[in-house]
Structures are given as C-alpha cells and as structure tokens.
Amino acid sequence: MKMSDKVPVRLTVNGTSREGRCEPRKLLVDFLREDLGLTGTHVGCEHGICGACTIMLNGEAARSCIMLAVQADGAEIVTIEGLAQAGQLHPLQEAFREHHGLQCGFCTPGMLMTALDFLHVHPDPTEAEIREGISAVLCRCTGYQGIVNAVKAAAPALNRSR
C-alpha cells in the first residue's frame, strides 16, 4: 500500500452511519469537516492544547485534532451538530445563550462538548469543579465567568432530561 492510498473509514456520527475514504494521515477533525461536511467542530491549535476540536468519542470527550480519522473507524461520535434536536437547542446550548457563555464562538463547540461530558460525570458540580472541568478548553473572549454560570445553570436541566 502506498502512503497516499486512501483507506475507508466507517463510523456513526450523531446517530447516522457515515463513511468516507482518506489518507491514513488525515486527522479526525479534518475528516469530519472536509469529508463529512460537519464544520461545526473547530480546528484551533492542532496540537491538543486549545480544546476547540473536542468531540464525544464512544461516549467520552476526546480531541479530534490529535487522533487519526482511521482510528475512529467503527466508532460512535457526537459532534456539536448532534446537540440540538428537531430545531430545539440542547439545554446546555440554551444555558450558554442565556448566560453569555460565548462571544466570538470559536471555542464554543469544544466548550459545549467538554461541558456535556463533564456534566455526565458531575451532575451537581461546584464552581471550582466546573472551572477545573472546562480548563481543557481555552476561551479568549469571555473570561470564563459566563461559561461557568452557563454550565452551572444547565446542570439541573440536564438532570431532568436524563
């Protein structure tokens, strides 16, 4: 097999079976954006620091810029596009809007997927836990206060919807 040969990648994204072909060196985030057209997941630092590319991989938050697309073959992925259902914002998205949890919006997809994973593990978090929980995503606009407020506010709504 030559290096530039494309290999098939089959995976489930937001509940739908998807497939594509790509070079083994293609990053998962680029596969999602370029091959599947899901541009909601953002590419920030490309080395696993900023957290903008965070997705859910088999039920756990992971960074899609430091994972190869071929490694996600057979995986179940949820991206930011999978949060809103039938035109209704997800409670977490609603809370971010309500509490000014974003300004430019670049980190927001990663922040939301991180907060989603965090609230699964911490259904009733303290502010300190939230700050630690979101520390893997960098936001340059908000100073984080609005994000912390939004995550705190979303916790009861998420518990109800469980």
Added chain:
Amino acid sequence: MKPPPFEYFTPASVEDALALLGEHREQAKVLAGGQSLVPLLNFRLARPRYLVDLNGIPHLDYIREEDGWLAIGAMTRQRAVERSALVRDRCPLLAEAMPQIGHVQIRNRGTIGGSLAHADPAAELPAIVAALGGRLVVRGPDGERVMAPERFFVGYLTTALEPFELLVGVRLPVRRSRTGHAFVEVSRRHGDFALVGVAAALTLDAAGACADAALALTGVGPTPVVAAAATRVLVGQRPSAEAFQEVGRRVSETLEPDSDLHASSEYRKHLAGVLTRRALTRAAERARGGEG
C-alpha cells in the same frame, strides 16, 4: 499543521507488531493513545515512514493483581486507571496522580504504556514507577525482559527500548501495611505538565517510626530523580515537621534542574524542597490513618 505521510499498520497481535518493528526498525513509530505522538506528527517533529497502531491488539488493556503486584497493560487508558477501585485500593499513589495527568479529554485516549515509553521529563507516571520501584515489561523478538525504572528511563524522551521492542505492561508493588503515599505537583495551570512533582511513599513501624521512605521527583532532570540518600536519614526517626524539612533541604540541594520558559532552575530547586516536605507530611498522615 498536518501529519506528514506515512504507511499505517494495525497489527492484530503483539507478535505481528514486533514483526513490523523488526522489519522497519528506526523508520517505524508506535502509536498508542496518540496524545503526545500525534501533536509531534502535526508539528512534523516526528516523521516516521511507518506507523504501527497498537489500538487493534487485544489483551493489552487490563488492570489486575498478580503475586503482590498491580499489573497494568500498556494499552490501558489513563481514564480507566483513574476510575479503577483496584488501583485506589492497591496503589493509592497512582490513584492520586492520575487526575493530575493532562485533562479528562487526554486521559480518555492516553495510555499508561504510551506515557511511560514517551518518557517526558515532566510526566507523572515515570516518577510513580520510580518511587515505588515498579517494573516495566518489555517484549522483543526473543521474548520478554522485565526492567527496573532506573534502567528503563535513559534520558530526555529516551528509554532503553530498542526500536524492535514494545513496552507491553507495567507492574507496581501493592501497598504495604502502615504505608502512606502522596503525589503533589505544581503546574502553571491545571492540566499542564508539572514544573515539579513529587511522589512519596512512607512506611511506619509498629512504634510509629519511619521504617522505609521513598521519593521520586519529576520535572527536575531528564529522567525521574529518585532521592534515595535524602530519604535514608528518615529511617528510624519519628515523622516530624523538622525531619521532613531537612529531607526537603537535602533533596533541593542535590538537584540541578534546567531553566526553561516555564521556570528557572532556582525556582524548581525551591519548589522541589517545598513539595518534598508537603508530600512526606501527607504520606505520614496517611500512614498513621491507615488510608494509604
């Protein structure tokens, strides 16, 4: 940036992986959790011609007790170790260090073996293995060799692994009675690599004096630093603030850490002394309280 081109293999067994590594030697790189290697590929600091992905190999993902050792498979995710009740009970030092490794997103993918084989000089896991006198289980074409940490960790990002060998697991001695542990570190932000980290284990005798003490530090040299001479003075002494202060002073004195963007050599030396005292104090409290 994006990774340079490579040929990608997903061997289904350790034997298949070893055959690939034997064939391609220095041109091949092993992919475990990818949390350090993929950034290096993205930066093109690593340009392997062949990438051997271990994620398809079964039976390298386990946590179990074997003859007085806690045995962990190389491909066990860090998050699984963090959540393991067996790890909390048998190896509380490892349990305490786990949440301090990167972030949840990193630990969901990152593996125990990957971190040890990467051998970052500021990583937590090498210091844990060094402090506890663990063993690294290495497989090669001629079978298995079991290595002590002082032989395995050779230098900055360098281990004694040959290009045709694989780290397949790590063994840590299970907690002894009347022993307390602590792992403390200081980093600029939560989840960053430690500026300095200290792993401590302290065993008391029936009368409450120190029977044994072990310390290993991360972030202060190219490999984990085991402070054996400094801890030896504790043996036979009752734990006290003065005794721990003295060990901290000795540890700090012997170190010659590099200065970098994140901290000066002097600051790291100072931190090493303070964190040593804190780690020993906490370990002694836990040894007395029986909580490990």
